[in-house]
Amino acid sequence: MIARLASxxxxxxxxxxxxxxCVVAFVVPQQSHSALSLYQQWSQANPDLARVAHAVGFxxxxxxxxxxxxxxxxxxNLIACTSLRVARYANRTIVVPSGPPASAVRVDGVSxxxxxxxxxxxxxxxxxxxxxxxxxxxxxxxxxxxxFLGSLVLHLGILLVIVGGAVSGVTRFDGRMVLTExxxxxxxxxxxxxxxxxxxxxxxxxxxxxxxxSLRFDYEAGQITQAHAQMTFADDSQTAVRQGVVNGPARWxxxxxxxxxxxxxxxxxxxxxxxxSIVPDSVYRxxxxxxxxxxxxxxxxDGRVLAVRSTADAADPAAAKTEPLALRDPAVTxxxxxxxxxxxxxxPGQTVSLDGVAVTLGDVRLWNxxxxxxxxxxxxxxxxxxxxxxxxxxxxxxxxxVARCLVQRDGSVSSVFVWSGDQYVTDRIVGMLARVPExxxxx
Amino acid sequence: MFEYVMFWxxxxxxxxxxxxxxAGLVFKKExxxxxxxxxxxxxxxxxxxxxxxxxxxxxxxxxxxxxxNVLMGTWVVTALYLLVGSAWQNLKVTGVGVLxxxxxxxxxxxxxxxxxxxxxxxxxxxxxxxxxxxxxxTYAAYTICAALGFxxxxxxxxDSARYTWLEKVPAPxxxxxxxxxxxxxxxxxxxxxxxxxxxxxxxxWGSYWQWDPVETWSLLTWLAFGLYLHAWFTLGWxxxxxxxxxxxxxxxxxxxxxxVQFLPSSYHLFRDLGATMQMQSGMPR
Numbered sequence: 202m203i204a205r206l207a208s209x210x211x212x213x214x215x216x217x218x219x220x221x222x223c224v225v226a227f228v229v230p231q232q233s234h235s236a237l238s239l240y241q242q243w244s245q246a247n248p249d250l251a252r253v254a255h256a257v258g259f260x261x262x263x264x265x266x267x268x269x270x271x272x273x274x275x276x277x278n279l280i281a282c283t284s285l286r287v288a289r290y291a292n293r294t295i296v297v298p299s300g301p302p303a304s305a306v307r308v309d310g311v312s313x314x315x316x317x318x319x320x321x322x323x324x325x326x327x328x329x330x331x332x333x334x335x336x337x338x339x340x341x342x343x344x345x346x347x348x349f350l351g352s353l354v355l356h357l358g359i360l361l362v363i364v365g366g367a368v369s370g371v372t373r374f375d376g377r378m379v380l381t382e383x384x385x386x387x388x389x390x391x392x393x394x395x396x397x398x399x400x401x402x403x404x405x406x407x408x409x410x411x412x413x414x415s416l417r418f419d420y421e422a423g424q425i426t427q428a429h430a431q432m433t434f435a436d437d438s439q440t441a442v443r444q445g446v447v448n449g450p451a452r453w454x455x456x457x458x459x460x461x462x463x464x465x466x467x468x469x470x471x472x473x474x475x476x477x478s479i480v481p482d483s484v485y486r487x488x489x490x491x492x493x494x495x496x497x498x499x500x501x502x503d504g505r506v507l508a509v510r511s512t513a514d515a516a517d518p519a520a521a522k523t524e525p526l527a528l529r530d531p532a533v534t535x536x537x538x539x540x541x542x543x544x545x546x547x548x549p550g551q552t553v554s555l556d557g558v559a560v561t562l563g564d565v566r567l568w569n570x571x572x573x574x575x576x577x578x579x580x581x582x583x584x585x586x587x588x589x590x591x592x593x594x595x596x597x598x599x600x601x602x603v604a605r606c607l608v609q610r611d612g613s614v615s616s617v618f619v620w621s622g623d624q625y626v627t628d629r630i631v632g633m634l635a636r637v638p639e640x641x642x643x644x
Numbered sequence: 645m646f647e648y649v650m651f652w653x654x655x656x657x658x659x660x661x662x663x664x665x666x667a668g669l670v671f672k673k674e675x676x677x678x679x680x681x682x683x684x685x686x687x688x689x690x691x692x693x694x695x696x697x698x699x700x701x702x703x704x705x706x707x708x709x710x711x712x713n714v715l716m717g718t719w720v721v722t723a724l725y726l727l728v729g730s731a732w733q734n735l736k737v738t739g740v741g742v743l744x745x746x747x748x749x750x751x752x753x754x755x756x757x758x759x760x761x762x763x764x765x766x767x768x769x770x771x772x773x774x775x776x777x778x779x780x781x782t783y784a785a786y787t788i789c790a791a792l793g794f795x796x797x798x799x800x801x802x803d804s805a806r807y808t809w810l811e812k813v814p815a816p817x818x819x820x821x822x823x824x825x826x827x828x829x830x831x832x833x834x835x836x837x838x839x840x841x842x843x844x845x846x847x848x849w850g851s852y853w854q855w856d857p858v859e860t861w862s863l864l865t866w867l868a869f870g871l872y873l874h875a876w877f878t879l880g881w882x883x884x885x886x887x888x889x890x891x892x893x894x895x896x897x898x899x900x901x902x903x904v905q906f907l908p909s910s911y912h913l914f915r916d917l918g919a920t921m922q923m924q925s926g927m928p929r
Contacts, residue, residue, distance in 0.1 A: 216867070223860045231855055263855050348877070366853075375850070421762035428765055447765035448772075448847045459850045574850035582852065586839040590832060596877060597828035 207281035215278060218271040222262045229254045232261045276363045283356050290349060295341045297334040301607050301618030306627055308617045308634045313338035313608040316617050316634055320606070323633050326599065340606040342621075342630070344599060351595025358592050361585030369578030371401045374456065380413035380432075381466045381484050381568040388456070393573070403577065407454040409436040416463065416567040423523040428460045430569060450571075459572040463526055464488065465495040465511040467533050468563030479558070486568045487511055493521040501558065508536040511565055515546065531565035602626050606634075647697035650690050651715075651750075657687025658747045665739045669809040677809075681729065681736050684743065688722050695719060702760045707776045708767050714753035717901075718746045720780040721787050728788060732822070734812045741791030752902070771844035778837035783897050785830030786869070790894040792823040793887035800884055817882070823890055824876050831869045838862055858900060865896030 205211070230243040240260060244251035254260045262268055301307075311319075317331045317340050328343045375398035378386065386392040387410045399405040414431040430445040434453035445451030450459040466486045473479050479502055487495035487509060496510040514521040515532035536544040537555040545553040552561040604621035617634055621627050661683040668677030695715055698706045706712035721742060729736040766772075796819040799810050813819070841862075842852035853859060872889045875881040 220864065220867075223855075223864055226855050227857045227860055352877070424762050424764050426762050426764055427768060446768075448769040448844070450847060450850075457847075457850060459848070572850045574846075576846075576852070579846065579852065583839070583843070586835070586842070590835050590839070593828070593832055593835065593873075597832070597873070 203281050203285060206277055207285045208278070209282075212275065212278050212282070215271050215275045218267065219275070222265075222268050222271075225259050225262050229259045229262075231263065272363060272366075276360055279356055279360055283353060286349075287353070290345070295330055295332050295339065297332050297337055297339040298605075298607060302620055305607070305618040305620040306631045308619065308631055309614065311608075311617045311634050312615050313340065313610075316340055316606055316608060319633050320630065324630075336610045338608040340608065342604040342606070344602040347599035348596055348602075351592050351597075351599060353592070355589055355592030355596055358585050358587075358589030361588060362582060365578045365582030365585050367578070368581050369576050372403055372575070372577035373398050374400055374405055374573070374575035376573040377461075378411075378458070378571045378573050379486065379568060380411070380571065381486060382413055382416055382566040384484070384568075385410055385412040388454075394570075400575075400577075407436070407456065409434055409454055411453065411458070413569065414442070416569055418463070418524075418526040418567075420524040420527055425526070428463070428569075430458075430460060432458065455577070456573055456575045459574065461570045461572050463567055463569040464490065465513070465525075465528075465531070466566050466568045467509055467511055468566070469499070469509070470561040470563065471499070471501070471507070472559045472561075474554075474557050474559065476559070482563075484563075484566070485509060490525070493518055494525055505558075506538050507555075507558070507560065508538065510534045510536075515548065526567060528565060528567065533562055533565060535560050604630055606630065647694050647701065650694035650697055654687045654690035654694055655747070655750055657683050657690055658743060658750065661687055661739070662743045662747050665737075665743060669737070669740060669807075672808045677736070680739060680743075684722070684726060684739060688719075688726060691715075691719055691722065698760070704763060705773070707773065708763055709757065709761060711753045711756045711758050713776065714749050714756075716776075717780045717783055718749050721784040722746050724781075724784040724788055732814070734814050735792070735795075735822070737809065737813055738788060738791035738795060741794050742787055745787055766848055769844050769847065771840050771847070774840040775837055775844055778833045778840060782830055782834040782837050783901065785826050785833065786865075786890075786894055786897050789823050789826045789830060789869075789890040792819050792826065793890035795819055796823065796887040797884050797891075800887075816884075820882065820886060823886065824873075827869050827872045827876075827890065831866065831873060834862075834866045834869065838866060861896055861900040865893055865900055868893035868896055 230240045232240045244255075244260075251260070258265050313331065313333070317329065317338075320327070320340060320342060321329045324342060326344060326347055328346050330341045330343070332339045332341065374396070376393040376396040378393050380386060388407045390396060390406065396405070412433045414433055415429075416431075417429045418425055419427040419429075428447050430451060432443050432445060432451045434441050434443060434451075436454070441453070443451035443453060445458055445460060447460050450457040452458070464487055466484050468482075468484045470482045471478065471480050480499070485497060485499060487497040489496050491510065494510060494512040496508065499507040499509060501507060511531065511533045512518065512521045513525050513527055513531055514529040516530045520527075520529065530548070532546055532548045534544060534546045535553060535555060537558060543555045545555060547553045547560070547562045549562055549564040552559055554560075602621065602623050604619065604623075604626050607618045609616055609618070619627055619630050619634070621630075661680045664676045664680035664683065667673060668675075668680060695706060698712065698715070706716055725739060725742040725746075728738060795810075795813050796816045798804060798807065799813050799819065800816040804810050814822075838859075841859075845854070846852040868889065872886060872893070875886060875889065
C-alpha cells in the first residue's frame with residue numbers, strides 16, 4: 202500500500218494534473234486574482250468564452266476539488282516516498298564483492314588498516330565503513346548521508362509549502378476599507394466595503410479601531426513615486442501610530458493595510474437661506490476621477506442635485522492635471538442643477554449661495570481605499586521556502602557519492618582497488634592512498 | 645546620447661560576434677571563433693558602458709522598465725558566458741547559443757520605450773531589487789544550461805566526428821556534469837527569486853501567490869529544473885534526456901519573461917507593473 206502511494210508514476214500523474222491546471226490558469230484569467238479585476242475585464246470582453254470557462258470551472262481552477270485533491274495526494278505521495286527511502290537507507294547492507302570491476306584503479310602496498318585510517322582522516326564528510334571477509338576487506342565510503350539529509354530537508358520544505366498554502370486557505374482575510382483623512386473605523390464587517398474572503402478558522406475581526414491621520418503623495422514627472430499614510434490603531438490595551446507606504450503597509454494585529462487607490466473628499470455644510478442645515482454636515486468622498494480632480498453629486502431633500510467637482514490646485518490647473526492628489530490650492534466647484542446650471546468655485550472656509558442653498562466648504566482632504574489582508578499561513582510558507590533552499594544547497598553541494606575500496610591480500614602484499622560512479626572521487630581516493638604514483642594502474 | 649552610442653555599438657559588436665562564431669563553426673575557421681570571443685569582450689565592455697551611462701542619467705540602477713531589465717539581464721547572461729569561457733576554454737563555443745539569445749533580446753528591447761522614467765511607488769522595494777537581481781542570474785544560468793545541453797547532444801551524436809567544431813568541446817559526460825552544476829545554481833537562485841518576489845507581492849498586492857501567468861510559468865520553470873535535479877540525484881539519469889530537459893526548460897524562461905508580455909490576462913506585466921496603485925481611479929460606490 203505504502204509502495205503504491207510512494208510510486209513515482211503516481212507522483213508524475215499528479216504533477217501532470219497540477220501542470221494542466223497551471224496551463225489552464227495561464228490561458229483563462231482566474232477569479233482569484235483579486236488585485237486587478239482581470240477576470241471581470243476578460244469576461245466582459247469575451248462573454249461567451251467566460252460562460253463556458255465558468256461552466257467547467259476553468260475560471261477558478263486553483264480552488265477546484267480536483268486541484269485540491271491532487272495537491273493533497275501529492276503531499277501523501279511525498280510523505281510515503283520519503284518514509285520508504287528513510288527505511289531503505291536505514292536497512293541497507295554492505296556486501297564484500299568477489300572482485301573489483303574493470304574500471305577500478307589499483308594501488309599497491311596499502312593495507313586495509315592503513316587505507317581505512319587514511320580515508321577516515323581525510324574524508325570527514327563521508328561515512329567510512331570497513332567490512333572484512335576472509336583475506337579481503339571492503340572499505341565502503343558513503344557521502345549519501347549529507348545528500349540524503351538535504352533531500353529530506355528539501356521534501357520537508359515542499360510539504361510545508363503545501364501546509365502553508367492550506368493554512369492560508371482557511372485563515373485568509375481579504376477586505377476593502379475606505380478611509381478619509383481624519384476618519385475612524387472599527388474593525389467590524391460593517392466598516393468594510395466588501396470582504397471577498399473571511400477566515401474559516403479563527404476570528405475575522407479584531408477588537409480595535411483605526412484612524413487615517415494623514416495621507417500624502419509624492420510625484421515625479423506626473424507619476425506617483427510614493428504614497429504615505431499615517432494611521433493610528435488602538436485596542437483595549439494600547440494605541441500606536443503606524444506609517445504605511447506602497448510596498449510597506451501599516452500593520453496591526455496581523456492585518457496589513459495596503460494602499461490601493463485614492464481621491465478627494467470635501468467637507469461640506471449645506472444650509473437653506475436661513476442658515477439651517479438641510480442635510481447633515483458631512484465629508485463627501487468624491488468618487489469619480491476627472492481631469493485635474495474628482496467629482497460626485499449630493500442629493501438634496503427637495504430632489505435637486507448638487508454637483509461637487511474638486512481640484513488639487515485652483516491656481517495652477519496644469520499642475521492639478523498632472524498631480525491630482527497633491528493638494529496645493531484645493532477648491533471645489535459647486536453646481537446646482539435646476540433647469541439652468543448655476544456654478545461657483547469656492548476655497549476652504551468660503552461659502553457660496555446657489556439658488557436658495559448656501560454651501561460652505563470646510564476643507565478638501567484625501568481618501569484612500571485600503572486592501573486589508575491577513576494571512577496566518579505566511580510564516581509557515583516563508584519558513585518552508587527557506588527550508589527548501591537550505592535542503593537544495595545541501596543536496597547539490599553534498600551530492601550522492603559512493604566509493605568502494607576492495608583490499609585484497611596476496612601473501613604479505615596487499616592491493617587496493619578503488620572505484621566509484623564519479624571519476625573525480627576515484628582519483629581523489631587514489632591520490633590519498635598512492636604513496637608512489639608509479640604503483641597505480643587501471644585494470 | 646552617450647548611452648545611445650554605446651548601446652548600438654554593443655549591438656554591432658554582438659552582431660559581429662554572432663556572425664563570426666557561426667562562421668567559425670560552419671566553415672571550420674579557428675580564427676573566426678577567436679575573433680568572435682574577442683569581439684564578445686569588446687561588445688560586453690560597450691554594453692557595460694551603456695548601463696553605466698543610464699545609471700548616471702537616471703541616478704539609480706537600471707531595473708525599472710522592460711528595456712532596462714533586458715539591458716541588465718543580457719549583461720548578466722554575457723558576463724556568465726565570458727566567465728564560463730574563461731574558466732573552461734573549450735566551452736567558449738557555448739557562444740553559439742548564448743550570443744544570439746543576447747542579441748535577439750537586445751533587439752526586442754529596442755522596440756520598447758527607452759526614455760528614463762521615475763521609479764514609481766510599486767518599484768520602491770528592496771525585495772523587488774533582490775527579486776530582479778536573482779532573476780537575471782537565474783536566466784543567465786539557465787541560458788548557459790541550454791547551451792551546454794545543446795553541445796552535449798551534438799557531441800553525443802554518433803556522427804559527431806563529422807563536426808570538426810566539436811573537436812575541442814569536452815566529452816558529453818563532462819558537459820553533463822557542468823550542466824548539472826549550473827542547473828543546481830540556477831535552481832537555487834530561481835528559488836530565491838520566487839521567494840523574494842512572493843515577499844514583495846505580499847507587501848504590494850496583499851497576496852504572496854496569485855497563480856498569475858508570470859508566477860505560474862516561473863514555478864513551472866523551477867519545477868522543470870527541479871525535475872532535472874531529481875533525475876540526476878534520485879533516478880541516476882546520465883544521458884541526453886537531461887540535456888533535453890535543460891533545453892526544454894529554457895522555453896519556460898522565455899515564456900516567463902517574454903511570452904506573458906503578449907497576454908492581456910496578467911496583472912504582473914512588466915509593462916504596467918503595479919497598476920493597482922494608480923491612485924487615480926474613483927471610489928467604487
